[in-house]
Amino acid sequence: MRDEQTGTYWQQITGKAISGPLAGHSLPLxxxxxxxxxLWKLEQPQGTVLNDVARYAADYxxxxxxxxxxxxxxxxxxAEAGLKPRDLMLGVRAFGASRAFPFVAVLKEKLIQDRVGAxxxxxxxxxxxxxxxVFRRRIPGSSEVADxxxxxxxxxxxxxxxxxxxxxxxxxxxxxxxxxxxxxxAGKLRGLxxxxxxxxxxxxxxWRNYNPETTVYGxxxxxx
Amino acid sequence: MLQKxxxxxxxxxxxxxxxxxxxxxxxxxxxxxGPRELAFSLALxxxxxxxxIALLGAALTLCWFSWHQARGALRKAAASACALIVVVxxxxxxxxxxxxxxxxxxxxxxxxxxxxxxxxxxxxxxxxIGTAARAYPVRSMSYxxxxxxxxxxxxxVATY
Numbered sequence: 001m002r003d004e005q006t007g008t009y010w011q012q013i014t015g016k017a018i019s020g021p022l023a024g025h026s027l028p029l030x031x032x033x034x035x036x037x038x039l040w041k042l043e044q045p046q047g048t049v050l051n052d053v054a055r056y057a058a059d060y061x062x063x064x065x066x067x068x069x070x071x072x073x074x075x076x077x078x079a080e081a082g083l084k085p086r087d088l089m090l091g092v093r094a095f096g097a098s099r100a101f102p103f104v105a106v107l108k109e110k111l112i113q114d115r116v117g118a119x120x121x122x123x124x125x126x127x128x129x130x131x132x133x134v135f136r137r138r139i140p141g142s143s144e145v146a147d148x149x150x151x152x153x154x155x156x157x158x159x160x161x162x163x164x165x166x167x168x169x170x171x172x173x174x175x176x177x178x179x180x181x182x183x184x185x186a187g188k189l190r191g192l193x194x195x196x197x198x199x200x201x202x203x204x205x206x207w208r209n210y211n212p213e214t215t216v217y218g219x220x221x222x223x224x
Numbered sequence: 225m226l227q228k229x230x231x232x233x234x235x236x237x238x239x240x241x242x243x244x245x246x247x248x249x250x251x252x253x254x255x256x257x258g259p260r261e262l263a264f265s266l267a268l269x270x271x272x273x274x275x276x277i278a279l280l281g282a283a284l285t286l287c288w289f290s291w292h293q294a295r296g297a298l299r300k301a302a303a304s305a306c307a308l309i310v311v312v313x314x315x316x317x318x319x320x321x322x323x324x325x326x327x328x329x330x331x332x333x334x335x336x337x338x339x340x341x342x343x344x345x346x347x348x349x350x351x352x353i354g355t356a357a358r359a360y361p362v363r364s365m366s367y368x369x370x371x372x373x374x375x376x377x378x379x380x381v382a383t384y
Contacts, residue, residue, distance in 0.1 A: 001370060001381075001383065002323070007270065009266050012383050018262075018263070018266070019262075019263060019266035019267060019270065020266070020270055027381075030351055030353070030378075030380050031351075032349050032350060032351045032382075033349070033350040033351075034347055034348075034349055034350070034362075035347070035348055035350050035359075036344060036345055036346065036347060036348070037340070037342045037343065037344055037345070037346045037347070037348050037359065037361070038344030038345065040337075040348050040350045040359050041337045041338075041340075041344075043350075043357075044337060044350070044352065044357035044359070045337055045338065046336075046337070046355075046357065047336075047337045047350075047352070047356075047357030047358060047359060048334035048335060048336055048337065048357070048358055048359070049334060049335050049336075049337060049340040049342060049348070049358075049359045049360075049361065050329075050332055050333075050334060050358070050359065050360045050361060050364065050365075050371060050382075051332070051333045051334060051335055052361075052364055053327070053329060053364070053368070056327055056367060056368070057364070059367060060363050060364055060366075060367045061363045061366050061367065063343075063346075063363075065363065065366065073254075076256055128344075128345075130345070130347075
């Protein structure tokens, strides 16, 4: 990216200025979620959606863009650990470490309780069976590590038009119920929320390029 | 130097084509960019106007001398052609062809969530600041790549 005011070049993935008058500076990250529209609309009924630009809308990616993009060759390839360059990963860079979770594995397991660095985290699939959020796995207000169980009765097929808004998780310590926003909706901890952790959906080759020290969920061997 | 204006004019042409072509080669899409060649190309783009002014000054001076000293129309024509190439390359170096391929949104418009014509299964990038919430559909973000926006009173840039 280049800014019009100073002509500085900024790297999209990190927000760092890599060349030009502001080189060395960084743009602070505003955390974002990647959700299905149906789920977002339920959470933010008062929100607003970016309109298409009529002049260019005909050139936007088709609805099946992800299937088509999967076939586009990549500039880099890291044929490690049986991963293909365009395998979709959920990448977490936090707590002094990088860890990638294969998207298909996350969708299949629906709840993954793991660690990034030394910190326990939970990866949760939403009631639309598509959207994913990551939280620190500690009981709010204490340092105790929470053990979660999946209780949400989500649909078996991905039908994002019918989002299951029931609580998704229960913790083994207090039996409180937790929703996809990471907040307890019933039980002793009702009203408390887990701390969210930023996650990015990325192709394996791209994630691996910017996170050379990454580990991969489900793969014991060292990647690098 | 002024004894051989044609020789030095061709050197000017060589340098101006190199400073034009090298960053184009390094920054081209779908090619791996090494960190050092990228840093060099971006620095070259940044300081290129100074190089171009020096080259333009030299080329026009040399061309002027050619017209006054050189014998034969052919040499004069060659000198003029060289100077013209330097001028054209200097103009071209101010156009970033790869930026022309993208259409960032500087004045975005929005619809309320309830009225948006979007399929429920479409992916959006969701941001909220305070009570203000915004969704950027991935299908249009993957085309525009950059949206300069204001949300909850804060200037933000949504990128893909």
